[in-house]
Amino acid sequence: MTDTASESAADGGRPGDAASRRRRQIPEGKPFALCLTHDVDRPYKTYQSIYYAVSEGDLAQLKSLFPGRNPYWSFDRIKAIESDLGVRSSFNFLDEQSLFTDRPRRELLSPESWMRYAGRYDLTDPAIVELIHDLDAGGWEIGLHGSYDSYRDRERLRDEKRRLESVLGREVTGIRQHHLNLSVPDTWEHHAAIGLEYDTSLGSSTEYGFQYGYGLKRPFGDSFVVFPLTVMEMALPVERDPTAAWEALESLLFEARANGAVMSVLWHPRFFCEDTPAYGPLYRRLIERALELGAWVGPPGALYERLDHPTAAADQASPSD
Numbered sequence: 001m002t003d004t005a006s007e008s009a010a011d012g013g014r015p016g017d018a019a020s021r022r023r024r025q026i027p028e029g030k031p032f033a034l035c036l037t038h039d040v041d042r043p044y045k046t047y048q049s050i051y052y053a054v055s056e057g058d059l060a061q062l063k064s065l066f067p068g069r070n071p072y073w074s075f076d077r078i079k080a081i082e083s084d085l086g087v088r089s090s091f092n093f094l095d096e097q098s099l100f101t102d103r104p105r106r107e108l109l110s111p112e113s114w115m116r117y118a119g120r121y122d123l124t125d126p127a128i129v130e131l132i133h134d135l136d137a138g139g140w141e142i143g144l145h146g147s148y149d150s151y152r153d154r155e156r157l158r159d160e161k162r163r164l165e166s167v168l169g170r171e172v173t174g175i176r177q178h179h180l181n182l183s184v185p186d187t188w189e190h191h192a193a194i195g196l197e198y199d200t201s202l203g204s205s206t207e208y209g210f211q212y213g214y215g216l217k218r219p220f221g222d223s224f225v226v227f228p229l230t231v232m233e234m235a236l237p238v239e240r241d242p243t244a245a246w247e248a249l250e251s252l253l254f255e256a257r258a259n260g261a262v263m264s265v266l267w268h269p270r271f272f273c274e275d276t277p278a279y280g281p282l283y284r285r286l287i288e289r290a291l292e293l294g295a296w297v298g299p300p301g302a303l304y305e306r307l308d309h310p311t312a313a314a315d316q317a318s319p320s321d
């Protein structure tokens with residue numbers, strides 16, 4: 001039985017009632033919500049330039065290494081789009097291990113390890129500190145992007161949260177795990193235990209849609225909430241078939257509106273750079289269309305703050321909503 005079917009059954013079999021119940025958790029009486037998120041994986045294009053220059057003979061890639069050029073630093077573009085449309089989003093920051101100082105020496109020979117660890121950045125890099133403070137001051141949400149192994153390592157995750165909070169100067173409440181790594185329910189138990197209030201890791205990099213239901217989930221029946229990820233940009237044929245990519249996004253918006261859903265999207269900052277020119281305009285169009293359809297649009301943390309949490313009695317009747 002799907003989530004939607006079970007919700008309908010709990011409401012006496014009328015799908016409209018389930019949509020109405022979900023709609024009550026959307027802020028400002030809006031018919032549905034669109035939550036905007038960005039995972040900051042690699043803000044600098046460094047080792048990738050060398051990799052492509054060597055592997056594909058594209059020496060033009062090396063110009064990315066010149067001082068003053070930084071094609072992956074697309075934060076001003078994202079801020080400009082969102083400011084123009086009057087919305088905000090969340091940026092999840094990663095405190096990844098270093099391939100050179102934290103990982104076993106044998107991993108230096110592993111291409112996977114280079115992809116995973118060599119592009120890391122330091123949360124205390126002055127440019128990153130300034131970025132975090134600038135986003136925070138402008139009303140954007142700062143979340144944690146758990147490092148590759150942190151989904152099964154509570155103490156590592158606790159340290160990462162503390163380090164990000166020491167840069168930000170206050171508490172961080174939301175997380176998405178890198179690569180959507182998730183061990184259910186252990187990872188969520190770790191998240192709740194270290195004081196995180198919500199998670200956005202439940203999803204796929206290859207499939208999009210409401211496969212985890214239209215509403216938020218409460219795996220422990222308490223105030224800890226999961227926002228299923230509806231679509232990641234990589235799951236769409238953005239460059240190959242932009243029309244199909246747009247039609248997929250628009251049909252998700254229609255489906256969200258019909259069902260009182262919370263739709264969550266992930267657009268990585270590096271897709272707003274010059275190498276991938278189709279992604280930024282598509283993101284902008286998605287937000288514009290959502291606003292036309294009456295959606296509440298914002299970061300998951302802002303939606304979380306407006307939620308009413310279940311009482312113990314209500315938990316018995318509705319483990320998730």
Ligand SMILES: [Zn+2]
Pocket residue numbers: 039040041145177178179
């Ligand atoms: Zn990531």
